[in-house]
Amino acid sequence: MDKRYQVFISSTFVDLVDERREVMQALLEMDCMPAGMELFPASNEDQWTLIKGVIEQSDYYLVILGGRYGSMTEEGISYTEMEYDYAVELGIPVMGFVIADPDAIPVGKTDKNEAAGKKLNEFRAKVQSRMTKDWKDAADLGSKVTRGLVHLIKNNPRPGWVRGDRAMTPETRVKIAELEATIAKLEKNEIETSTGTAAQIDESFAHGKEEVRLALVHRGYRSFDGNVEELGDLTYTWDEIIEVLGPFMIDEAPEPVLRKTFDSHMLSDIQNDPGNWSHDLSHESASITDKSWGSIIVQLRALRLIINGTKKRTVSDKAVYWKLTQAGDDYLVALRAVPSAAQQESND
The missing domain is CATH 1.10.10.10 (Winged helix-like DNA-binding domain superfamily/Winged helix DNA-binding domain)
Incomplete structure (x- = not known):
């Protein structure tokens, strides 16, 4: 049965536009369905509630780390790290892609705030405690994602998504038909019992003027x-x-x-x-x-x-x-x- 997997892409956005585009293209070529912030529709729901819902529906989770920690919540944690922690909490297979040479990143794509830089280093260490791959540029990242996801899918099977007209196997259809026939037979027996064998009351129990x-x-x-x-x-x-x-x-x-x-x-x-x-x-x-x-x-x-x-x-x-x-x-x-x-x- 052909399956397509939904893959959540998590990263900062402005500094990694080209890299995200390359990753999406790689996923589409693998017949996967990419999900990320640029694909979210306008909604009345608050941002984090919407993000959580998309992560929950995803089969795999990819996080890309460059030179920025990203916008933070009132609690001082970036949305990217919150997304990563939530995916881990749900048990979704995750894979990290970390920039190979942080010092080579242009200044305009790095955190100017020392506190944010420290948080990025701590987050990078957290991600590297699990399966990660280094990347040099957008093209390199795309190829690394392709190979890494193949390995992730092979070792961590997930439900995936199946076309509605292909969701049931022939065996499942036969089983459903058998169950429907059994139900119909039981309903028929119940009707026959109610109209046939119950033609007389059981006078061994109190009734009438009692x-x-x-x-x-x-x-x-x-x-x-x-x-x-x-x-x-x-x-x-x-x-x-x-x-x-x-x-x-x-x-x-x-x-x-x-x-x-x-x-x-x-x-x-x-x-x-x-x-x-x-x-x-x-x-x-x-x-x-x-x-x-x-x-x-x-x-x-x-x-x-x-x-x-x-x-x-x-x-x-x-x-x-x-x-x-x-x-x-x-x-x-x-x-x-x-x-x-x-x-x-x-x-x-």
Whole structure:
């Protein structure tokens, strides 16, 4: 598979224009993608954030040292040295190219500041502690970069960049096709299970008129004593629970919506028959406890009345969806459907 490598070129700029041009030409002839400050687009991002992003995407890093340390940040370190340290920190293979005879550099291309010169010497020593090559002029630097990068690529393999239409090997395509076929088969089996084997409820579990006590938290606000919160419970038959939740699961419904629906039903029951519950509250609400809600879901699944939804959704949709099985749909119809007048008279 043909790969192209992105190579970050780091150096001072004004004094090494010809040298950078020569290095870029060498990289392009090697089918590599050069990246450096002169190629950065205008951006609203601060300079260092942009530089870091380009380094992170690069496969190899080259630093060229001449006679200048370069512009410095407020911390007194040059961008070139910051780039070098960041590439080393990321574990990107680096190679340094150091001017062979610093004393031969024209005065106009050297640091006039003694402190900057000292920092350059320290930075040069840091770079030379790793793989480096000396260079004499721009042409010599270009040839040294070509040979040095070949050696760097051979000994430090990197991911590189591949054309989109060549990114997958034939073996990968076959594997993906096999996985897609497996997924389709599993989805088909799940649908068949939900509509076939779940044609009857499992009556070995509590259902119908059998009762269950569900815990909830009742909240509200009363002007003379502030927020009110009380824990209690209400008793329902399983048929009542199915009558409340079932219509919302004829298609598929997210669990938070189902839970909110049942909370509203419990609040309505409290308001219609306050009993021992606090009343005359504003901003009133009722919330079934996690444990009681879990009991409802588990029981309806055990009865084979509901299963997980199977529709495809966006990756961002993290909700659990529930829908009625065929048995659940039949059971709901028997509970909620209104018989004809003739049938009612016959039953009477």
